[in-house]
Amino acid sequence: MRILLSALMLFCQFGFADINIYSDRDASWFESAVEQFRAETGENVIIVGISHKEMIQRLVTEVSEGGTPADLVISKDLLYFTELKRRGMLTSLPEVPAFAEIPQGMISEDRSWAAFTYRARAAIFKPGIVEARQLISYQDLADEKWKGKLCLRQGSSFYNIALVSSLIVQYGKEEANRIVEGWVANLAAPIQPNDRAVIAAVDEGKCQVGIINHYYLAQQMVKFPELSVEFRFLNQGEGGVHTNGTAIMKINQSDNKTAQVEAFLKALYSEASLKEISAAHYDFPASTTVNSDTFVGQWGPNKDGEFLVQGLSWDEIGAGQNRADAVAIMTDAGWL
Ligand SMILES: [Fe+2]
Missing domain, CATH: 3.40.190.10 (Periplasmic binding protein-like II)
Structure with missing residues (x-):
């Protein structure tokens, strides 16, 4: 009964979204990515803004009760998402070209998470x-x-x-x-x-x-x-x-949805989206080819946005x- 109720509540909450994302980052930061995804696929994505603590509790509860509606998770600290990986909750993201531009160490070797800002x-x-x-x-x-x-x-x-x-x-x-x-x-x-x-x-x-x-x-x-x-x-x-940063990851209970996830990743890692997200928090885009549009994009020993990152595996x-x-x-x- 509990499982049925839980499933019913989630169905009401998510309606007919094609991809559901839990995010401990503000959902409004992803407007560009969401719009691009909708324009390209005609499909719908719902981003639920939730605190990190609640997110973990919710995922653990939902998984133990037979399933979570979350396909993807966005989380803001390497200690948070490596924890999700340790709990066996993640599976490999499909590979997209933008992953080749992620600075060293900021993407898991098995693609169980990938940073998009740092x-x-x-x-x-x-x-x-x-x-x-x-x-x-x-x-x-x-x-x-x-x-x-x-x-x-x-x-x-x-x-x-x-x-x-x-x-x-x-x-x-x-x-x-x-x-x-x-x-x-x-x-x-x-x-x-x-x-x-x-x-x-x-x-x-x-x-x-x-x-x-x-x-x-x-x-x-x-x-x-x-x-x-x-x-x-x-x-x-x-x-x-x-460095530390914000990453996206795929929940291993997600239905396949590879094409949708791939389309969302392409939208998320587009230049417009990376600039929008990094500007919202004065972060740096996790891409060797995109610089921040805000004044932190000029920081660095030579005031040109160039600096050496640790490069260790997160x-x-x-x-x-x-x-x-x-x-x-x-x-x-x-x-x-
Ligand atoms: Fe902070």
């Missing part, structure tokens, strides 16, 4: 006190020359867990541990509740340097034009800046063991 997690600094060229790498921020100068948000933040996990993948556990201990030893102020608070702390001179996702600074710069904080991509001389960064090791390192260092 962000960089790196340094901000107070101009006039710190010079851009002084900010080199994640390791360098652990050096005691930065003692009493660094601001960080909570270690429990998924952004920081993914960052530390990437350091484990790149340098090994021991070096990642040394870096994290160095950062904590260099703190200038109590741990901040979020990235915006880190930006405010640097702006107010409570600290000289902070680590944040680049789009928060872009958003705050628009909101507060007088803000006196600058962004710097780290590790440009050694391995590239840490599957590896999100792997259960690396993630668990990252949390253990951060907990031991007192970064809570």
Whole structure:
């Protein structure tokens, strides 16, 4: 009875959509992709905007009750979608030409997820006190020359867990541990509740340097034009800046629908759609051939939108063991 009721409710909700998508990103960001899909196929797509937590609960419940109406899922953090993969919920996306343009590491080798926008997690600094060229790498921020100068948000933040996990993948556990201990030893102020608070702390001179996702600074710069904080991509001389992002994936319980999914992917990865989605959040399009139309498209060491990304496999960064090791390192260092 419960299954029947659930199926009935879902039928009412989705009506006659040809593809159903659950998204923890705002559905309004995908207007261009949806319009293009409709124009090309004559078919309908429904994107249900839902928080990540609800999405996981809903998928788990629906799958255990015999089926989910979701064909595709859009999720905003590599720790979220590698988790869905680990739970066995995903199957390979059909290959589309745009996948060849996705930067290294931002598409799963088995195509169980593919990024379409990404962000960089790196340094901000107070101009006039710190010079851009002084900010080199994640390791360098652990050096005691930065003692009493660094601001960080909570270690429990998924952004920081993914960052530390990437350091484990790149340098090994021991070096990642040394870096994290160095950062904590260099703190200038109590741990901040979020990235915006880190930006405010640097702006107010409570600290000289902070680590944040680049789009928060872009958003705050628009909101507060007088803000006196600058962004710097780290590790440009050694391995590239840490990235994370938003990906699309196919639920393994989805009926075949290969042609529809392929058509939607083509629409999603069109230039107009990638520019629309990245502009909505000051993200970077996950394509080597499309740049952001917003001012972050000019960021980079040479102010031309060119910068080196870490290039590590997001599957590896999100792997259960690396993630668990990252949390253990951060907990031991007192970064809570
Ligand atoms: Fe965020």
